Amino acid sequence: MQLRGILLRGGSSSVKLAGKFRNVITLCLLVFMLSAGAFPAGQMTSTILIGNSRIDVVVEEGKLETSKEDLLKWVQWSAESVSTYYGHFPVLHLSLRIVPFDGKGVRGGRTFGKDGGFISIHVGSHSSFADLSTDWMLTHEMVHLSFPSVAETHHWIEEGIATYVEPIARVRAKHMDATEMWREVVRDLHQGLPREGDKGLDNTHTWGRTYWGGALFCFLADIELHRQTSNRKGMEDALRGILNAGGDITKEWPLEKALDVGDRATGVAVLRPLYDKMKDQPYDVDLPALWAQLGIVQEGEKVRFVNDAPLAKTRDAITYGTPSSSLGADAAQPAFSAFVGRTKGSSAGR
Numbered sequence: 001m002q003l004r005g006i007l008l009r010g011g012s013s014s015v016k017l018a019g020k021f022r023n024v025i026t027l028c029l030l031v032f033m034l035s036a037g038a039f040p041a042g043q044m045t046s047t048i049l050i051g052n053s054r055i056d057v058v059v060e061e062g063k064l065e066t067s068k069e070d071l072l073k074w075v076q077w078s079a080e081s082v083s084t085y086y087g088h089f090p091v092l093h094l095s096l097r098i099v100p101f102d103g104k105g106v107r108g109g110r111t112f113g114k115d116g117g118f119i120s121i122h123v124g125s126h127s128s129f130a131d132l133s134t135d136w137m138l139t140h141e142m143v144h145l146s147f148p149s150v151a152e153t154h155h156w157i158e159e160g161i162a163t164y165v166e167p168i169a170r171v172r173a174k175h176m177d178a179t180e181m182w183r184e185v186v187r188d189l190h191q192g193l194p195r196e197g198d199k200g201l202d203n204t205h206t207w208g209r210t211y212w213g214g215a216l217f218c219f220l221a222d223i224e225l226h227r228q229t230s231n232r233k234g235m236e237d238a239l240r241g242i243l244n245a246g247g248d249i250t251k252e253w254p255l256e257k258a259l260d261v262g263d264r265a266t267g268v269a270v271l272r273p274l275y276d277k278m279k280d281q282p283y284d285v286d287l288p289a290l291w292a293q294l295g296i297v298q299e300g301e302k303v304r305f306v307n308d309a310p311l312a313k314t315r316d317a318i319t320y321g322t323p324s325s326s327l328g329a330d331a332a333q334p335a336f337s338a339f340v341g342r343t344k345g346s347s348a349g350r
């Protein structure tokens with residue numbers, strides 16, 4: 001059983017949403033609820049079906065000002081985002097435990113491989129739907145379901161994939177704005193660069209190298225995949241290949257196996273050679289030069305895209321997906337139903 005905790009990430013999303021979730025027709029969910037309104041005291045359970053997968057949601061006893069509809073919509077958006085990126089939800093059954101706390105926002109997400117997939121996450125009693133709809137943490141946790149457990153020394157790959165994929169997945173499901181996503185990447189990715197004394201990703205277990213160093217690995221791999229395939233393949237194709245070969249969180253794999261499976265899925269050797277360069281030595285990257293090549297210009301608090309930049313097409317492919325990933329999304333299972341029940345004063349569910 002592998003625990004994947006989440007440390008607080010620098011900054012928070014600020015995304016304008018306008019009921020866009022309906023746009024993801026191929027992954028749409030139907031949620032039926034017993035009644036509207038605020039949460040009563042006592043535990044609530046509900047089930048969401050997405051494609052062939054089932055998410056059992058248990059809300060622990062406690063006060064929440066947000067409505068049940070909004071809470072489940074938050075779960076639904078997160079599941080849609082991850083499903084859009086991977087072509088389907090990563091595991092067949094997820095148990096999701098939501099624990100209210102006195103406060104605002106979302107925190108304390110943790111993901112486990114037990115029982116086919118288990119996520120525990122805390123939601124503040126004063127959270128509004130705006131807080132939930134701009135939350136990144138639940139999507140991050142759900143991305144963890146999509147990759148096998150690896151040895152502790154490679155923890156950076158687990159956190160790096162979740163950190164890198166989460167905002168892209170939300171953009172592709174139309175739950176986040178692309179310029180906002182790149183603004184945050186430009187703002188945060190430098191935290192993954194090696195500092196003095198760095199001994200590579202496998203040997204430098206700092207917060208920056210674990211979360212953002214891992215994300216840097218994914219970003220560089222994504223660019224190289226697009227370069228070698230003329231923008232026909234990207235990181236999503238490698239990660240889908242790993243997941244579809246059975247490499248989800250319930251499995252324990254050597255990291256090398258996962259990387260080789262990913263490389264076979266795309267038909268080009270990118271993940272393994274990049275790992276060999278980054279695992280045991282500092283591997284510095286000129287990020288400002290990369291932003292310029294990708295056509296991403298920082299202007300104050302925003303970014304602007306330059307469409308005649310050398311890698312502008314790669315930027316678009318990373319943001320919106322490769323042709324094969326679009327096919328994967330189309331192949332996602334059609335919508336199904338969900339239902340809500342309630343068990344009072346019981347600890348059932350876990």
Ligand SMILES: [Zn+2]
Pocket residue numbers: 004005006007140141144158159162
């Ligand atoms: Zn994590």
